[in-house]
Amino acid sequence: MTPSVQTWLDRAWRRFVFRWRRTQLDRELAEEIESHRLLKEAENSRAGLAPQAARELSNRQMGNIEMAKEDCRDMWSFLKLERLIHDLRFAARLFGRNPGFTAIAVLSLAIGIGGNAAMFTLVDKLLVRPLPYFEPDRLVRITGIFPRAAVSFFQQQSRTMDVAAVSTGTGYNLTGQGEAIRIVGSATSANLLSVLGAPVARGRAFEPGEDSPGRDSVVIISDALWKNKFDGDPAILGRVITVNGMNRQIVGVMPPGFSFPSSNVEAWLPLRLDPSNFLESWGTGWVPFVSRIRPGANVQQAQAEVRALVAQFKKTFPYPMARDWNASSTAIPLQDDLVGDIRGKLLILFSSVGMVLLIACTNVASLLLSRATTRRKEIALRVALGAGRLRIVRQLLTESVLLALIGGGLGIVLGMSALSIFKSVLPASTPGLAAAAIDWRVAGTIAALALLTGLAFGIAPALSASQIDLAGSIRTGSQRSTSTSWTRLRNFLIGAEVALTVLLVVSAGLLMRSLYTLSEVHPGFEPQRILTVRISPNQSSCTERAACIALYGHILDSARGIAGVKDTAIANTLPLDANQPYLAVDIEGHPKSADYPAPLVWSGAISPGYIRMMHIPLLAGRDFTEADGANSAGVLLVTPSTARLLWPGENPIGKHIRRAGEPQWRTVVGVVGDVRQYSLAQDRPAWVPGAMYMPYAQSAREDGQIYAAMTLLVKGSADSGRLGHEIRSLAEEQDPNVPVSQVQALEEVVSGSIADFRSTIRVFLSFAGAAILLAAIGIYGLVSYWVTQRTFEIGVRVAIGAGRPRIVSMVLAQGLRVALYGVGAGILAALAMTRFLASLLYGVTATDPATFVAVIALVLAVTITATAFPAWRAARIDPVKSLRVD
C-alpha cells in the first residue's frame, strides 16, 4: 500500500495548509473535544449522577486529552523541518556570538570551495566534456605534419578514416573593408567541416573540389569576425573580400563558439591542392591532419593504417626524406590532442586547489573539535535536559553543514574571480576556454561538495562532543576532560595540514626560483629603448624583389629622419615573437641522404644595422654592410651554436650554405652571438638545430621570394609615446592597404614572453599563501587549545617553581612537535610530487635543496610565530587563579 506520488503530494499540500491555519485548527479541536466532553457529561447525568459528579467523571473519562492535542499539533506541522529550522537558528545565533571563529571557518571554506569550483569548471569544460561535434569520439588527429601532396594520398588510400587537413592559424591581410587589418586564418581541405560534423550557421561549407586551384576563391568567416568587422550584416553571404590580395567570396559564417583548430581563428580558407605546383605540394605549408574514423573501424585499425600509409607515402617523396620521418605518427583522439599541452598544467592546478580545500577542511574540523570540547558543559546541560545523543549530533552537524553552505555560497562568488585568474594561466587560444563559466551543473556540484565537506569536517567533532560523561562534566564544568583519541586526531589533522602546506610552498618556491632565473637570463640582445612595429604587405606585392627592397629602404630612411631616433633597422622576425621563419638548407660538404636530410635552420632577414642596434655581439668575421646588396655575392651570419653543430672544430668563416633548392651558395662572413629566439628558456626547439641571418636584400623564403612582412625597429632617446605614434603613422602612410600592427616596446615583448609563467606563479603563490595562513591558524588553534586545557597543570608547575622560560619552551615544543611531523611528511610528499612540476621549472631541479631548506625554515618560523602567542599567555598564567578555576 505504498501511496502514489499524487497522494503523497496531496498530503504534503494539506499538511502545509494545516500548518498555516494551525491556530484556528487548535481552537477548533479544543471546541470539538469540549463538545465531546459535554456529550459525555450529559450521558453521565442521564445515568443519574449529580451535575458535579457527572462533570468530574466526564473529565476523567476523556483521559490524557492534552497528549492527544499534542499529537494532533504534530500532525499539522512539518516537525522535522521545524526542528531543522530551530537548529539552524540556534547555529546562526552561535555563529553571531563567535564572529572570529565564524569568519575564519567560512573564509577557509570559501577559499577551498571557490578554488575547486573554478577548477572543476575548467577540468569539466576542457578535459571531460566531449567536443561539440558529431560523434566526437570518432575524431582523431594524425600526429606529425604532412606536405600538401599527402592530403589527396591519405584521402584516397585510407580505408578506415575520412581525412581532412587543417593548418594552424596564421596571419592574413584583410583589405578593402575600411582600415586594413590582420586576421588569423586557417587553410583547410574542402571536407573539414563534414569530417568534424560541424554545421555552418549561415551559408554553406566548402564544396568538394573547392580546394583545387581556380575554384578556391571562397572563404568562411567566424561569428566574431562577422559581428565585429561586418556589423553582423545579414546580407554577408556572397560578399567579396580581399584576403592577402586575393578576392574571395564569403560563402559561410560559423556559429559562435566554433573554435577549431583554435579559438583565435577568424576565417577558414580552402587549402590549395595543386599537384602540378611542386613547391606547394612538397615544399611549403605543411599541414596537420584530422580525421573521422569510419563506421565499423576502430582506433587501433586507424593507428595501424596511419603507420602503413606514412611508410608508403614516404617513398613517394621526390627528394630524400629522413629515414625516421613521421615514424612515430599515429592516430590519437582529437580531444587529447587539443588539450594535450594544458592537461598537465590543469591537473597540477586541480590537485593544488584540492589540497587547499583539504587544508581548509582540516582547519575547520580542528577548530570545531576544540570548540566542541569547550562546549562540553553546554552540551552536557542539554543532555541532562533530555536531548538524545542523536539530537546533539544532529545539532552539531547542522552547525557544520551551515558553515559549509555559507562557505560554499561565498565560494561560488570567489570561484568566479578565481576562474578568470586560472583562465589567464592557460593559453587563450585553447578551444572552449572562453566559454568556460560556472553554470548550474557546477553550482550543483559545489552545493553537494559543500554539504559533503560540512559532514566530513563535522562528523568527528560531533561524535567527540556527544560522548559526554554527563555527571563529570556538569559537576566540574571541566574543560580538560577530552579523550586522548580525539586529541590525537587533532594533532594528526594539523600535522597533515602542515605537510600539505610544505608541499604547496615548495612548489611555489621552485616556481619562484624558476621565474627569478628566467628573468635573470640574458636574452642575447638588449631590448632597452627599442620600439617595434610590424608592417605586413601582401606577399604578392613582393614578387618583384626590388619593389619591397625599395619600400623598406624608403621606410628606413624616413624613420631615420624622425627627431629623437638614434638608430633604425628591419627584421623579418623578432626574438620571442610568434613568427618563427625557418628554411631547409644544404650545407657544403654534407651530401643529403635519408640519414642526413636537409637540416632546418632558423633564418633571419635583417638590415645591416640590426646586429649593432640589438647589441648582439659580433664574435668573429664581419657584420653585414650596405654593400651586401641584392646584386652582390650571397653572405650569411651564423651563431656559434650553429657553427659548432655544422662544422665542429672548424672555422665557420668562409663555409657555404644555401637554401635547399637554390643554385648559388651563400658564404658565412661572420659569427654573432646566440639569441633566445623562441622563448627566454630556450633558444630554439630541437627540430631547428641552427640559426643564420641573411641581409634583407638577399633574403629568401622557402619559395625563394623576399619577405614581404617585416618589423621596423627604432631606437630612440626621445619620449617613446610620441615616437611610437610617429613611426606608426609613418608606416601607415606608405600604403593604406598594408596592415600595420600596434607599436610595441621590445622590453615589453621580453617581459610579455613570460607573462603566462608569471600568472602561473601568481596562482601558486596565492595557493601557498592561503595554505600557510590556514596552517598558521590551525597551529595557533591547536596550541592555544592545549594551553587552555592545561591551565591547571601549568599553574601547578609554576607553583612548584617552573620559570617562565620553562613554560614557554614547553608550549613551543608542543607546537613544534606537530609541525615537525608535518614538515617531515611534507618533504617526503614534495620529493615524490614536485617532479610533476618539472615541465614548468627552469634552471632549478624539482628537488632543489636550497628551496627545500628555505621552505622548512619558513614553515617552522610560521609555526613558532603561531605558537608564540599562546606560549606568552601560558607564561602569564597566575598559579593562584588557575588552581582556583575549577
Next chain:
Amino acid sequence: MGRRPNPSELLPGTLDLLILRTLAPGPMHGYGIAHRLQQVSDDVLQVGESSLYPALQRLLLNGWVKAEWGASENNRRARYYTLTAVGRKQLVSEREEFTRMIGAIQKVLDTA
C-alpha cells in the same frame, strides 16, 4: 476496572479502518463514532478520546474524511465527519487487506 482492548493496539491502521467503516452510513461527530464503536462491538472496543482525535486528524490529513461544523444533539457546535470518495475507496482496499491479514493470522493459529 479490567483492561479494555484499544483498537490502536491491535493491528496498525485498525482504528482508522474502524472509523472509516463507522462513517460509511453517514456523517457522524467524534462522540458519535466512539459511542457507535462501543455499541456495535458489544462494549468490547472502547476507543479512548486520546487516540480517537489524532486518528481523525490523520484521516483528515490523508483526505479520506472531511469535517463540517453542525449542531449536536444538545444544541452545541459539533464537528461532523463525512467519508470522501477517496476515503470510500480506501475503506474497500483496507478492508480487503484486513480480511487477508486476519485470514493469515487465523491460518497460523490453526495450523502452526
